[in-house]
Structure formats: C-alpha cells, structure tokens
Amino acid sequence: MELAVNFENVGIRYGKGKEILHNISFSLERGSFTFISGRSGAGKTTLLRLLHLAQRPTYGSIHILGHHINSLAREDLPAIRRRIGVIFQDFRLLDHLTATENVALPLRIAGASESQILSHVRELLDWVGLQEQKDEYPDVLSGGQKQRIALARAIITRPPLLLADEPTGNVDEENALKVMYLLQELNKLGTTVVVASHREELMSEQNFEHFEIVGGNVITVRRNLETA
C-alpha cells in the first residue's frame, strides 16, 4: 500500500527546551482517515506542524507524499505545501477578504486562471452550503460557517492530504457533525485525512486509525477499521 506519510524516529524540541515529541514512528496510508488525540500540550499541534511543513524535525526522517522532507531545499517546500490542505482550530480566515476571496486564495497562490477559480469556488461554496454567504466578510459569519469556509479553502486545490487541527473545537454539536460528515465525504473521494481532536465521541462513529500522543513520548495505535 502506498504511504502518504511516514515518520521514522522523529523528535522535535524548540531551542534548548525539552523535547515536545520524542522518537516517534508511524505511517499513514494513502486514502486513510486518522485521528490524533492527546491531552492539551501533548504535542498534537506540533505533530500537525511537522505534517504541514511549518516545522522541521530536530532529528529523524519524514516522508510526505513521496518526498523526503529532511533533504528538501526551502524553494521546494511551496510546491509540496500546495498539496497539503490545512484547517485550523481558529479558522485563520482573512478578515479583509470575503468568503469567496478567502476560499479562492490557495488557487490564486497557485496561479490558477480566474475562470477556474470562480467555478471551483462556486462549486465548493455549494458543497459546504454557504453559497448565500459568498460575499460576506468573516466577522459576520457564525463559528460553524467560518469553519466550513476554512474547510472549503483547505480543499480547493484538491490536496491529497488534508490536516485538521481541532476542526470541531469552536463550533456547536450540529456544526461539528456537519464538518465531520464533510471530512468523511472527502476521505471517500480518496483524500488522506488527519484530524487532531480531543473529542473521543466524534471518533467512535468513524472508520479510522487512532494515534494517541502521551506526553509527546509515545504514540499508541488503535484501529477501528470496518469494511466499507
């Protein structure tokens, strides 16, 4: 089976501080759906930062989407980052851009044509059910709407790997379920999805792999895979 992510004995520390992640090894198959759980401060966000190339490991080897990250030059990172979608817990929408402009941003960065951008944005806003809010600025949108805009933005370039940091952390139950449903839909289409969340109840209903980070030192693996 082809791997989307492979970590071998990876560790990270900031400056001279203590190690946040210690000697972790795991791999994610392409098209898999993975939960990463752990207590606050366990290192979930750091792990996601390693996955979306916001951070390089202090030691160990990382392969993502077929690239050996440790040996990549800085100039090579943007092309790989464009193949990784990220959803942030705090959405990180740009307040001075409308919903449409926010969703379109990754395509603009990638240099897509205006017609391509418009059709993709329309399609995605329909998919997340926010076509009516397309011209609204983030400050008038609800938490759930913001999260769905962030989801649309993360997947507009059709990335093979999607990372979500507490995607249900700032939304109510109904919106949390909607977001999880959308992530599952994407996974069915072949996207490798990684969700960092402390909400165990969301995991029980999914087909998933579950990695738990304990104190940044150990990753335990539980599997809950059923035949679709």
Next chain:
Amino acid sequence: MSRSFNALKLKGDPASLFLTWAIAFLVGLATLTVAIFIIVSEANIAWKGKLWSSVKLQIIPEDNDDVTTIDRKAKLTIEFLGSMPEVQTAEILSQSNIKEILERLGTKDILKSLEKIPLPILIDVTFVGDGPTDFHALEKELSSRFPWIQRIDNPNWGKRYERFFVVIEEIAVIVLLSILGITIISVSYATQTTLASHSNIIELLHLMGATNRGIAAQFSDHIFKIGLKGSGLGILIASFILTSIPNMADWKNPNEWFLPFLPSIPQGSLILGMGLAGALLCMATSNVTIRLKLRRMP
C-alpha cells in the same frame, strides 16, 4: 506561479503612513542637495571661465601726472598687451562701464559721491582660452615694464572660489550619501515593522504554498507606490523652495541672478528623475529586506 495574489492588507498601515512622509522629506532634501550640487558645479565652471580668462588692470596716476601722461601710459600698456600671444583683447573700459562696476560693488549713492573725483583708468584684458598658465610670471613681467599698473586680483579670488565650490560639492555628495543611507534604513525598518504586524497572515500564505518571491512582491509593490507618492511630494516641496529662491532674493530677471538658473541647465532635468529613483530604491530595499526576513521563517 502567479505573483498577482493580494492577501495582505497593507494600505493604511501605520508604518506605511510614516514612510510616505519620511520619503517625502528625504527625497525633498536629496532633490535640494542635487540641485545645489548642479548649481554650484555650473557656477564654478562659469565663474572659473570669467575670473581666469580676464583681468582688469588699473593705471595708478602719480602725483604730477596729467591726463596726457596717464593716457600715454595706458596706450603703452595696451600696445604691449596686444603683442602678447596669450592676450585676446586689451581695451580701456569706458567711464560708463566703470560706473556700472562701482555701482555693482557699492550702492547707487556711491556715484553721487564720486562725481567730483576723477575715475581711475581700467584696462580690461581677456586671454585666449582659460587664461595664461602662469599668472605670477605675467604679473612680474608687467610690473617690471610698467610700474604704474596694478592688477585687480581676479585669479586669486578665482582660486578661493574654486576651492569653496569644491568643498560645497563634497559636502553635497556626503549629504546625498547620508540621505541614501537614512532612506534605506527607514524603508527597511518600516518594512520589518509591517512584516511583523502581518506575520500570522504570512505564515498562513506560506502554508498555502506561497513563495517568498510572491509575498515579497506584494510588499515591494506597496512600498513602490508609497515611494512614488512620497517622492512626488518631496519633489514638489523641493521645487517650491527652488523656485522661491529668486523671489526671496529679489532677482527679477535671469540676468540679475547671482547663480545659474536651474531650469536653464541641462542637468536640471535630473531633478525629475529623483522621484522615480527614490521609489525604485524603496522598492528594492523593501524587497531585499523581506526576502532576508522570510528566509529565516520555517
């Protein structure tokens, strides 16, 4: 990769507002400095030519000299000067020319007080080219042949003026280099401040796959516009000051102006290029600053 995405809200940024006026001030100062440099250089060339290529000799009458004697002395002097290869013309200045010179040196009232006093006889000598190479030798020869003449010391003044002009030119260059340094520091500082206030968005853009080049382009385009605006303002201010000088000095027509008139000097058009040069300098500084900073980001 497209460089046209525009995700940073840079317009109205406090550092940008500061930068507009800082650039206006610095470009204004640089424009004035360049203008002064051009004017002084031109004045140096013009005055050097005038002072070194001509000399005025005065016939000093002795106690018992009558008009005929003085005329004879003047005639002898002119004949000798006319025979010298380096002399182009040698002629006695008319009374009206002398009055004009005296009026320039003194006041209008001076002529009234001079009415009863005989005016000196002045011989205006112009030399071929920029004048003789050795004034001292010439002076020595003239003094030994014609003890009654006294030289009005143009060349000595010329040397002093020349040195003075060179010092002013050197100061102008130092001031210009200082302005260049301050401009680079100001733009770099303002860019870093703006960068720091947008670091969250920049990290987000990086994670979406934006290149350093693309992000730096947004900043440098913005700083270029600020540079053009600031430079335009600076040139306007400097132009206002430069055009006000003749009015302030009460020079009513170009012939009265003590210094060369900037618009009549071909290099004067350099001033207009100062704005664009200022804006391009700002853009380049901003681009380099951003790229150096972004290189340190993960």
